Amino acid sequence: MTALGTVEFWDSFHRREHTEWYLPVDVVVREVLCVHAELTAQLLRFATSQLASGGGSNGGPWEDAGRGQVSRKRPRILHSGCGSSTVGVVLQREHDCDVVNADFSEGVMDSMRALYPGCEFIRSDARDAAEFPSQSFDMVIDKGMFDSATARTEGRVETAKKLLDEAARVLATGGKYMIFSAFSNDELGQKDMTDMLVHPGFGGQVQASSIP
Numbered sequence: 001m002t003a004l005g006t007v008e009f010w011d012s013f014h015r016r017e018h019t020e021w022y023l024p025v026d027v028v029v030r031e032v033l034c035v036h037a038e039l040t041a042q043l044l045r046f047a048t049s050q051l052a053s054g055g056g057s058n059g060g061p062w063e064d065a066g067r068g069q070v071s072r073k074r075p076r077i078l079h080s081g082c083g084s085s086t087v088g089v090v091l092q093r094e095h096d097c098d099v100v101n102a103d104f105s106e107g108v109m110d111s112m113r114a115l116y117p118g119c120e121f122i123r124s125d126a127r128d129a130a131e132f133p134s135q136s137f138d139m140v141i142d143k144g145m146f147d148s149a150t151a152r153t154e155g156r157v158e159t160a161k162k163l164l165d166e167a168a169r170v171l172a173t174g175g176k177y178m179i180f181s182a183f184s185n186d187e188l189g190q191k192d193m194t195d196m197l198v199h200p201g202f203g204g205q206v207q208a209s210s211i212p
């Protein structure tokens, strides 16, 4: 495995610098909020149908507040491989989103916790994210983590599978895994990014779009 896929590489990187990768925060936040709005509407439709059928609370993302009223819960976001990105902080503080930030580098989680009190930063390896129960999020955001974990790395196909297995496990039904990637298929050499992202946990569905 090359250095880029290892926690040692990232521990050392995060000790040296705090970087926002790929895109300005406001651009990423705007993209995330579009998907967040779709998920909110999806959750509302689900809650309405549950109540109409007398289902009430099912332990899912919506709660029956009693007397046929629904108490809305916001879509829950896991910001995976967050590093020192402030995307999750801005989503929570400025857009009232429900965000858990996670990264496998303990050092950067400690420094982010100190810098942004009130925001949640958890050390977790996205290949085996046992800290998070199954179906506990509606959205996983990943900016650069999938890229780095699978970049020119021996065993990257297995790593990609583990990342997708875990994302599919922690997501509730209808949830989305949103990956911001700077990789074209060419850069990846022997792998095809779109092929690599096809996974049964997501019904084989991959939607790709580019941000200018």
Ligand SMILES: C[S@@+](CC[C@H](N)C(=O)[O-])C[C@H]1O[C@@H](n2cnc3c(N)ncnc32)[C@H](O)[C@@H]1O
Residues within 6 Å of the ligand: 005, 010, 011, 019, 020, 021, 022, 080, 081, 082, 083, 084, 085, 102, 103, 104, 105, 124, 125, 126, 127, 142, 143, 144, 145, 148, 149
């Ligand atoms: C290219 S950086 C992107 C950081 C941040 N998302 C951003 O956009 O600024 C990749 C990040 O993924 C984290 N990472 C890599 N592999 C990981 C894994 N298996 N589990 C959790 N975090 C991981 C690294 O520690 C690093 O913070």
